[in-house]
Amino acid sequence: MEGAGESLRDTELRLGLPGTDAPEKPALTVTRGGKRALPEDNEEAYAKSSKSSSAEEQGEGDLCGQEPPAAKAQVVGWPPIRSYRKNSLHARKVEGEAAGLYVKVSMDGAPYLRKIDLKVYKGYKELREALDDMFKCFSLGEFPRKEGCSGSEYAITYEDKDGDLMLVGDVPWEMFISSCRRLRIMKGSEARGLGSRH
């Protein structure tokens, strides 16, 4: 079975200069290691047979221009990165991406709470914009744009993993999302104590 594909190709009559074969991805049609994973095979089989070439074929040919395939077939031991390194990068990602990081958001005076996923925001600015959007229906005024909130009506605070009430914006974003347990939008009058940074 191995040689058949190749020799047939050799005897094919073609027009055109050598080396200008249509991109038929020859490597994918020649069997490799005697184990050719067919496109219909499920991903489990891929993982065992250590081949992702067919998945590519399917991915590039059929799904060109559409959403990229949800999960590329994972080949055992590929890419060649030490487990130690994979685990340490993957652990960080998993910490980050596992099921999102949903926290409750309450606002003083609002009749009900909301829930947001902190993972989707890249930083404080986006978070403030999202909260603004979410709570503006309660027409409760502008949100503080800068860190510290001297002068504005509301302050965004959060409860950290020690149970303390903290002002949002002091610590690096990554640190914030790992320690934030819930958010609370406080009326300015109560928040004044937290806000003073001078």
Next chain:
Amino acid sequence: MTYFPEEVVEHIFDFLSSHRDRNIVSTVCKAWYRVERLSRRSVFVGNCYAVRPGRVMARFPGTKCLSVKGKPHFADFNLVPHDWGGFALPWIEAAARGCPGLEELRLKRMVVSDESLELLARSFPNFKALVLVSCEGFSTDGLAAIATHCRGLRELDLQENEVEDHGRQWLSCFPDSCTSLESLNFACLKGEVNAGALERLVARCVNLRSLKLNRAISVESLARILVRTPHLVELGTGSFTVEHRAEAYQRLIHAFRKCKSLKSLSGFWDVAPRCLQSIYSICPNLTVLNLSYAPAIQGADLVKLIRHCFKLQKLWVLDCIGDKGLAVVASTCKELQELRVFPSDIYGTGTAAVTEEGLVAISSGCSKLNSLLYFCHQMTNAALITVAKNCPHFTRFRLCILDPGKPDPDTNQPLDEGFGAIVRSCNDLRRLSLSGLLTDTVFLYIGEYAARLEMLSIAFAGDSDKGMVYVLNGCKNLRKLEIRDSPFGDAALLENVGKYETMRSLWMSSCDVTLGGCKALAAKMPRLNVEVINDRVESDEMEENPSDMHKVEKMYVYRTLAGARNDAPEFVDIL
């Protein structure tokens, strides 16, 4: 020279530092063999199963430094089952019996138990240095034994090991009288250590030059440590999570300014980009920078940092540096010799972080580059040809295109010509890893031009047995050949069986080699161990006598004086 007295011959041999040179002179005559074996102080065993530990100690009773390697390289990528072998204990036992004067032990890819570390700690009164790389099987209890009993320990270097955390007290086991440490690396430990004990330890070890902390060490602790160790040359930071307005951060900046000898930096887990400013004062002196565990630092911040690092010789980064970032490296780091670019997004389709453009930029700016490990999404022949022209001094060239079997995206051709250019141009090439779409032609080039090649890694490449044969017949200095998922079968395996006795090892997995082929090889070459490693699942399902036509999933062949090893697990057949 045989009429010189032995002391003179020994003195001349003192100038031979490489073990290969010493191996050669020992074969000249019996007298030289005797002189050499009694005077050898540093012994290197590339494959722990090639020779019995007792034999090594008997031949070299004066061994002071012993270096042993265990599992095959592909074990790094989970291709070797967990309990395949590579145990350190027999080596430590043999050394304890035969060479009690041992001072240094270096182990790579071996299984090291707490029991063996305890034996080590108690058996060698002059023990000075322990280096464990990519090992497993031990816990912090074993480290406690080393800390407790090795008086005069100078070096404890743990690189990328899997260590079980049994508590933080191991570090406190270094007695107050221990002042000899020069190098301490526990970056791979997951658990906490007693920060106070660490600070006191580094304070009293005045010769400490290399310190690599683990992620559990806070910035506050780091700042306190650095104040006590202003002469540090190599530093691996702990977790770098700090608010840039915090006092600890200010203290850290201050401490860094005092460390005028720092040349090497690594660690930086969790670092927030803003905090990188703290090291700007050190950057102009840096020769080694490892940011490959800091995925939070994106291209722009990396670039700002690197612009200060004009003495850099070795750089390890993630591919979020991007092609543009690599261009900055190329224009700034004119002394660069080694570059490693690791992927940050392994399974996602992701944005193309680095491509052939980045590599070409590096090659045109960094003419001293000799060692490369580059993970990218695509590569072209034109780029490789340019790189080969710009950098003819490569000794190690490892390219990993993340999509297996991907052709040149511009021409849809295989990358034979590109790699061909590399081997033709780089006459000193000792190590090569291939990737992308490749036919037998690339192996023709390798066999013909890569005269100094010692290690070749092949994955998803080639069309037929011819490819492997070109390599076996051509590369006269080949020592290690590892192949996965390539169409090489029995004909290739058996074409040049004598070759394998000139090599350390051959690994083939998911290829076309059959059980019959392996048996034939084993029968022809009794001084090779031909190991057939069966998949756990398969071996449960397999019958008693699988047919010779059955394809072998994993095969590991190595020359040996020790015969079949007696510690093989049941899923390994030694033919």
